[in-house]
Amino acid sequence: MKPIAIVKPVLFAAAAAPAVALAWNAYTGDLTANPVDYITDQTGSWALACLIVSLGVTPFRRLTGWNDVIKVRRMLGLFAFFYATLHMLTWVTLVSFFDVPTMIEDVTMRPFITVGMATFLILLVLAITSNRASIRRLGRRWQTLHRLVYLAGLGGVIHFWWLVKADTTEPQRWAVALAALLGFRAWWTWRTRTLSR
């Protein structure tokens, strides 16, 4: 049996675990004294984590030569979209209580929410066009469209950085990881172009 047949389900379970843990904590009433903030923080963090890891798949593939690993990229991207959706829905329902004027004000007047909403919309478009039918229909344009995932990664990090009060340790770590991954991509592209001359 090929290793990817084990790796993919294991990775699925790992990516789903935070959601299961959150549901369990909700059931046992263990969501800290401020459950709404806790749920918002957790779903946001895991969305960003899945996104950054999904951005690491191709560099990992290129460094190891293990082509099969590409099969987990879409799954991780969709998990990022899953957590981002929960995060956004938490904001709509539990933070804003469907109060449309307040939500409009938040999205237009709070820069970190503007960036967050834009990032969510990018992930939405990417999720909708993630199936094979879309890849076939869009052809070369699919590749161009899905380069937006880099922008989503950047948006996620900025959204996080701009909402923390003073402790930028976590957003900084994600920023470094993102920079490393994007840097690797840029280097690889330069390298491929130079070597093929």
Place this chain on the structure above:
Amino acid sequence: MLIGKPPDIRYSEITPKSLYLRRREFLRGAAVAAAGTAAALTAPGLVGEAEAQYAAPGKLPKITNFRKSLLSTSEKPNSYEELTTYNNFYEFGTGKEDPAARAPRTLKPRPWKISIEGHVAKPGVLDVDEFIKGYTLEERIYRLRCVEAWSAVVPWIGIPLAEVIRRVEPTSQAKYVEFVTLLDPVQMPGQRGRVLQWPYVEGLRMDEARNPLTILAVGMYGEQLTAQNGAPIRLVVPWKYGFKSGKSLAKIRFVDAEPRTAWNISAPQEYGFYANVNPDVDHPRWSQARERRLGEFLPRRTVVFNGYGDQVAGLYAGMDLRRNY
């Protein structure tokens, strides 16, 4: 400046001005009555009033010799669990549950020295228990509003700062009071990092410090303060954002210039000296119009001065609270 939104506190809660002006008389009378009643009720087998109220606190030494105050809100306090597990105390980490997990292990609230310094006739360094012994303790159930837009109701036990000020006799040069938290990276491991400048410094104008609402809290829920709540002694200024209420105080200094405070140093455009709760003055990055009371799902509208406008609005008459945020 009060904008015409109805306050979230009921009008029945607001102390009538006539009663408020006669509060010391009232309290003296109530204390005498209570003492008589307590003497009658604390016959063997009957529980004292203070103990009965706090059914399930923690394991710290109890405080029972306190009297009630008209300045307490009638709103129900948050649970002991909520108040002792959800804290911002960056000296022990920046997660909300970090202080509860870490502070009790390393912070040693006793023995503790508190130093009164600066432009006063009677400065000095005292053991904190010696310091507290000289004052009558009062229960003050206050609303607390964090700048992060969550809030709680806390049953503090403490002493009016005004009484402390009266006794130390500040000179005419004392224009502000500065509150300095302990500086000790061994007891407070978070101080090894630089998320804020240490020691944590806060300050009040002399009239704010003398306001009847301002207290030095030494207990909560009928017992001594937990480490994570700022043991052994902390400031509580209920009409300002919570970061103004410095914890684990080592020094109280009477100074002539407005102190540079920890959050103001960290982000001057976001955290000012006054930091009065004000739904009309947003934080640069988020709104201050609403807040989430711990334990509740529905957000509440924030009330200017955290609902204590009757007692403190006069301190800021004529001030532009948008500029003096």
